[in-house]
Amino acid sequence: MNYLPLFTALPLLGAFLIPLLSKIWERLSDIISNVITTLLLILSVYSLFLLPIFGKVYVYEIGKWAIKPIPLGIVFTFDNLSLLMVLVINLLSFACSLYSITYLDNYTARWKFWTLFLLMVAGLNGVAITGDLFNLFVFIEISAISSYALVAFGVEKEDLEASFKYQIIGEIAGLTILLAIALIYAKTSTLNMADIANTFAKESKGPLFWFIISLLTFGFLIKSALFPFHFWLPDAHSQAPAPISAMLSGIFIKVVGVYALSRLIFNIFGLNRLNASHYFNLLLILGIFSIVIAGFIALKQENYKRLLAYSTISQVGYIFVGLGLANFWSITGALSLIFAHALGKGLLFLTAGPVEKEAGSLDIHLLSNFKKRMSFYGIVYTLGALSLAGIPPFLGFFPKIFLILGAIKGKRFEVAIILGIFSLLTLAYLLKITNKVFTKKEGEEVKGVSSIVISFLFLVFLIFILGLFYLNYLEPNLISKATEAVISGVEYARLVLIK
């Protein structure tokens, strides 16, 4: 698996090539970026089959600096959790780049979009595979900066406003994380995550430890937009171009927020329900608040994309409830939800693009008076919504069930009841759009556009097939292994350093 650096190198290469080559022919940028996302998808699917051969973790040492006896250089560590993340990132970025070929006709400066898009993909892949703390920060910043620029890609009034707010709040988070990294370095004098885990395992948990944890938690909760740190999300995710909204909602907040936090909390600091129950209760309570509050706000939203953005906050709440319960079932649920939500919410945000193009607005009131029929988009939207709301046999059904079972196994019956009731609310607010935008139209039918249709079919196919094969293939081969990687805690350090 020594192709591991390609996950970041390939998109970076593309990002550097596009400004040079797009001067020759602007459409070349479409080809380059789609080839690269396709290659990344192939690589990540290939890794799915290759990783079991190498055991639980594959460690790639950059340069000639071996990880033993002392981790001098930067390493990439690729375990089952990283595999899950890489797979999700590249599945959705493949669909989004395919979609953007047609979608970008609405914007100027095509090549700038592609450059920033590939930089974001590079940053996200880097976050998922790096094994070095400072490197993690650098990759977070790469993806964050490109996302700030992409949110304002339309340079309309609202786009700029959203980008500014997003940038301020996001950078507060970034600098808090950097401060925490400085404190960690001062304490341990190393930057390798596995080495840090070993050092902290020997220390007692004093105020410094909890100060670091709270700084990190603050930073990553802002990045993952959990209540009450969610304020930037509805603005940024609703103003971005449709494929960027899909990327941000589908994977960005989960890789940069949820994945990074759970990697640090479980694998590096070795927290679990036994030694830090108050920490997990905090996550649990914030998660429930997110579900409830964002769910109610979403029910009242009158803008297509803002509704979806609030729904994202609510779903992130589900993920954090899973992490907060911190038993096998609930974490399996949370990780499956990352997968299902990435595909489902990505799909829903992508439908906003053609709808806005046709109707010229995303206001649900105006859209309900819009006369043309959009049956294809309506069907795609409804399928995605059913999956997100947890209707079997779609993919989104299994995470919800696992989360509820996790709550029951954790003897948190009230949590189980809340999860059950609010998954109904999800259906209610998502189907509001189906009812108002896509049904009772009698005008002429809007025709689908080629690359957009292909990306929709790809995502719908995935949602359906993965739902069917979830318990037989996806869960045992991918998700429960990733859950094991999370649950086993500081075992991660031993696996990395033993190599």
Added chain:
Amino acid sequence: MIELYILLIISIGAGIVAVEIKDLLASAISLGIVGFSVAIMFILTQAPDLAIVQIVVEVLTVVIFVGVILKTTHIDTTLEDKLNVRDYLTKGIFALFGIFFLLFSILALKELPQFGMPIMKIASHYLVKGFEEIRAANQVAAVILDFRGYDTLGEATVLFTSVIGVLTILRKIGKIK
């Protein structure tokens, strides 16, 4: 180390001025003062490479600030308005946050090694290997270019990203209608 403390106090003072003063140009210049005292502090803590980079970056930052201010306005009109309840509440929250943060950071910093006595667990290996295997005179260069070369690639990428980002944002027309 008395110079260090003096510079810290200067930078804190200049920082307060930068935040509170009404003229935005003066504010940018005060920010420059903070940046330069940071650069001198880098020299005092035996980090000449950092000082050089900091000076370059500081000049660039101030130039960008001044450029933006000259293109727009240099009076902070928001300071003229009367403070309302909301502003007082925000200040109250800041005070609360400041007190807690200071308190907890004192508690936390107590557990760190004393100032001027780093652990240097990895660094001692770097210093040996950097000289013997890379034959580099400047160890910082050895770290950024060899041991942690990937970070430097990342750094270049960030710079590249922000250049493309600025180009993206400065274009006049974004959406084709």
Added chain:
Amino acid sequence: MSSFELLIILPIILGFLGYLISFLRNEFYFLGAILNFYYAIRIFLISRKIEVTRKIFNILNFSVDKLSGFVLLFISLFTLLILIYSIRYLKYYEKKKEYFYYFLLIGAIGCGTVLAGDILTLIIFWGILLSLISLIFGFFQYATKEGGEFAFVKSISILGFSDFLLILGLGLLFISYGNLSFNLKLPLNNTINILSFILITIGCFAKAGAIPLHSWIPEISKVAPAPTMAFIPASLDKLLGIYLLLRISYYLFDLNTNFVLKNYLMIIGSITILAAVLMALIQKEVMKLLSYHTVSQVGYMVLGIGTGIPIGIAGGLFHMLNNAIYKSCLFLTAGQVEFWTKETKIEKLGGLAPNMPITFTSFLISALAISGIPPLNGFFSKWMVYQGVIYLYKEGNYLFPLYLLSAMLGSILTLASFLKLTHSIFLGERPKEYEKIKEVNFSLWFPSALLAFLSLLFGILAIPLPIKGLIYPSLPFRIEEFGFWQPLLAFILIVLGVIVGFVIYLFGAVKKVERKDIFVGGELLKEEERHFSGDQFYSPIKEAPLLEKGYEFGEEGSFDFYNYLTAIFSGFSLLFKEVIDYILELIYHQIAYFSEIFGGLLRKIQSGILSDYLFVIFIGIIIILLILIL
């Protein structure tokens, strides 16, 4: 490819073909249903001999035994018959292409649900079925101006929520024991088993429509056309819901190991019988009245299955079959009336019997069957349920008189209610505008006539044909013979009586109405004002020719007693409507209202001003710091 795949896949493919090729559409849908029926018969015949299981792609696991074989046969039959009906009925309907396709899909997926051999397969099919049902209900939500959307949302909410609970229960079993097949007879003595049993029963109740999860059926009846009502709530959902209830009660679990759960089922059954029939009594709309009876009949099945006595369970199962037959026939015939008259208000209808003789006959047979009049099939299944309830005393369950009482009272009230309905639609005085109405087409009357014939057949030949042929072999018990009932003699006597009565009724009432001008205060009443409305309960009975004699004999008191009783029942049913239906609706509205207010308030936090956001965010970090460090 075996019959299992073909049974499900062929309708899907042919329906899709029909959807694509518009000029041949009806034929393709029809062909799909026919093939589905053909393979269902084949599987049914196989299942008579051996149990078959089949795995597809390592995911779907089908198995068929005698029980699922016979339920499968009837689901397929209903799909075919009602499809034939609706092809004609919805001919001028706007989106009929999609409707027919979904209809066929629902039939095929319903077959798949019955054939599911393990928990996972059942979950998958059940979920698809819910999505399809929501799609087909979604068509009609704008058909009526008032409350269409509300009816849609309410029914999908109830179905979705209870299906969610059902799947949660199945998932709980799956997680605890792995992928189970349905023939284990797990004892109901630990928490997980009991919890998942209750969750699954909730799903079954909502599907079948037992109180308090019934209210989606009357609500959707305002919106959905007659064939949809006949297919989904009346036949398919009954078959599926009760089939699953039986499946989990005596195959997956063993209900006889838990006394409390048995009573839980029986109490729900009794309440359902009484409350729903009381609500039905005061309805003024044909569809809504029928839908409340649909609910009421579920009570007998749940009661029968809950007894745990073999004869009672067999009765419950038989009643499920019978109810599906006569209830869909009732809906279809009501649809035939509506097809010409475009009217569903009871008071506006009347005297249609001579115009629509076949429809009237089918309706009458089904109405008598649902009221439990021997020798029709409804009587036998109810009789078996009563026997099961009576046998409860042997087990020391002394609540049985209450169950018996409610079941019998429910039967009487059903009869009363259907007398009223029959009279006010088909007998009595005919409004002038309906005089030219003719009998409906063959494709419309044939399905309901066939169903009525089945009711008759399963009644007269109840013991040899359905009971010994279908019901007894399907159950895993040895069932004792009827003890104290001589069916043949009773049949003959009652058939004679009914025929005589029918002849008198037909020739006496309809053709010999004497028309007189009516004066009120010296003025001639107009024709419209003179028409008497059927919802004036029991006043028609008084004037009906059969009872006129009795009236002459001066048995005024008994009729007064009747009126008196009716008034009480009407009061009760109003009360029940207030208590159950109204409260449910109130809760629904309250939740909507609350979310309105709460969501509106919460939206205010997002004020658009960055410093407000930062304000809240910093409160957040102060809390995090305090919680984590202190």
Added chain:
Amino acid sequence: MLPYLGCIILFLIGIYAILTKRNLIKIAIGFCLLEYSVNLFFAFIGYKKDALAPIYANLSQARNFVDPIPQALVLTAIVIGLGTTALLLSVALRIYEKYKTFDIKEIKRLKE
């Protein structure tokens, strides 16, 4: 420990500016202050008393150097800071063009 505390105070001034100031440029300045304080803190961590900058003047020199790693990291962090500041200011510039104000309370088209 006092130098560390100085950094924390500078950090708090940055937070103060971002939290209470309403002018976009002031917010950007506060953001720069935050960034400087974190960089300074990081650089202080590597400082070793009476040690030299990590540069070999001649080959036989004694190896009493300060920690080179934080310096390398801060180098990266400074450049990242420059990038984000430039992006932030360009957005601020465009906002001024569109809204004709730097007042954050006027810039509230996106709400609810």
